[in-house]
Amino acid sequence: MKSQRNFSRTEAKRVGNVTIILAIFLSLCVLSIIKSHFAPYAVKSDEPVVFEEERKESLKIEKEETKETAETADSAAIEDEDDEAETETKAKAEAQAQAVDLSKPTCYESSRRSDTCEAAGDVRVQGRTQTVYIQPLAQEWKIKPYCRKHDAFALSHVKEWTLKPFSAARPPPPCTRNHSATAMIFSNGGFTGNLFHDYTDVLVPVFISSFRYDAEVQFLVSSLKPWWISKYLLIFQQLSKYDIIDVDNDDEVHCFPRAVVGPTFHKELGVDAGKTAGGYSAADFRKLLRRAFGLERAAAAPSGDQWDIRRRPRLLIISRKNSRTFLNERAMVDMATSLGFDVRVGEPDINTDVAKFARLVNSADVMVGAHGAGLTNMVFLPAGAVLIQIVPFGGLEWLARGTFQEPAKDMEIHYIEYKIRLDETTLSEQYHTDHPVLKDPFSVHKQGWDALKTVYLDKQNLRPHLGRLKNTLLEALRLLPHSHSH
Structure with missing residues (x-):
């Protein structure tokens, strides 16, 4: 009984070993099958070298193709730019020709x-x-x-x-x-x-x-x-x-x-x-x-300093010496000063320093003068200032309107007109009461510009009535911001 158990144990051991060997063998077979299945394209040891050369050649070709494509694209872009430049040049030439010919004659x-x-x-x-x-x-x-x-x-x-x-x-x-x-x-x-x-x-x-x-x-x-x-x-x-x-x-x-x-x-x-x-x-x-x-004032306004003289509105009188002269200029200055104006008198002529006189005009809030070239200095007045044009006797309202009244509006300047009456002109001393120069100025106008200019502009001097002029200056004051600053 003992020897049989030993045999059985030995046999069992042999069977186990055989089983292990068979398992190993089967494993090797399975691995071989799996390898052949997943690596069907196995190559010789020198093939990778050939493959690498082909890869390098392929990359070289790709690079050359890419470079060629880029060069072709650059060339096309340059050609496009050249075309655009040529088109732009043609367009400019056509525009120049059109600028001359299209909408109006040269x-x-x-x-x-x-x-x-x-x-x-x-x-x-x-x-x-x-x-x-x-x-x-x-x-x-x-x-x-x-x-x-x-x-x-x-x-x-x-x-x-x-x-x-x-x-x-x-x-x-x-x-x-x-x-x-x-x-x-x-x-x-x-x-x-x-x-x-x-x-x-x-x-x-x-x-x-x-x-x-x-x-x-x-x-x-x-x-x-x-x-x-x-x-x-x-x-x-x-x-x-x-x-x-x-x-x-x-x-x-x-x-x-x-x-x-x-x-x-x-x-x-x-x-x-x-x-x-x-x-x-x-x-x-x-x-x-x-x-x-270099004019400082864009608009007429009083100074913020209560002790500054510029809180007083400044009046500039444009003085004349040869014709349309104010014969009572000193009295005009005194009257304006009594109303609170800081009064200056300027007499521009052909030799006047433009910049210096421009600064004087720009400092003014009101400028008053007889019709004439001197009133052109209104271009330097600040916006909101007042221009008072004293119109000589002789039906010259149309002339005063076209030369200074209408431009004043576009310059944002207030405009007041003071018309000289018969008792304020020296013409009343030069001609008798019934003379056409005094009775019918338009009969002189019909004789042409030279006749009108000679009589009403060159031969006339003025003496404004101080009472009437005072009312005009008070009207100017009401238009200034100075009157609302207190």
Whole structure:
């Protein structure tokens, strides 16, 4: 019994070993099958090298293709840019041609008082011959660049300019100086030297025509008076960053991309904002004057210091010596002082320092004067100030209205009119009571401007009635902020 149990144990042990061996063998078989299943693409040991070379070659090809694609894209972009540049150049050329031809002729009547020529393209200015050569230009034009086109006497002092198209038979002169700014040609002739005409015929029209260029404009002045340019140089320097050219006495051929010949007039001492390219107005012109001359007051207002004399409103009397003189000027000063005014008297003339007088006017709250060029200094008054125009005897209300009353509104200035009566004029001492000069002024008007000017402007002096004038000054006081400051 004992030997049988031992055999059985030995047999069992052998069976266990065999089982283990069989399990190992089966495991190896299973692993072999799994390996062959998951690694069907086994390669020789040298194949990875061949594969790496192919990979490198493939990468090289990809890089070259990418580079070629990029170069092709860059080339296409450059071609697109070239096309865009060419298109832009063509568009500019077409725009220049359209600027000349589309909406109006090169030269046109810009107002009842002014002709203006505008051109773009190849513009060549030969000053000594008063000629502007232009390409493109359909026909020849002539113009006198001064804003008083129907006044033969004024235009007799203005040189005529000719605009000519390029010609194959007679080519234009070659450029000797090239400019990137816009050329603006105007005349310094006409009635310049008279303060009113300086502004209404030249300075305001030049502002209207040049302000839109933001100082990128070159002024070429014909019939230039050096003293006149010096007088208003500070204004021109606000409008242009370039030195003024005395074009009649210049030997250069100046070439520009654009030109304006002859500034545009709107109205006496005024700007019609609806007709300007940027909607700028008389207020912008006055702002420019304040910058030019360093004027401190944009608006009439009393000082905040109760001890400051500027708390008193300042009255400026524009004095005259040759005609329309105030014969009782000293009494006028005393009466105005009694009303509380700080009174100053100024007598501007052709030699007056513009900047200095501008500062005096800008310090005033009320300016009073007889009709005449001196009242043009109203352009320096602060907004809200009062202008009192004393209108000489002789039915001159229409003249007073057009020259100073209407401009005052656009300048934001209060306007009061004081009309001289028969007992306030020296004409009553020069003519008998029934003379047409006193009885029927319009019969003199019908004789023309020269007759009217000689009688009612040149031969008349004034003695305003102090009682009436006092009421006028009290009315002016009521319009000022000083009367509401206490």
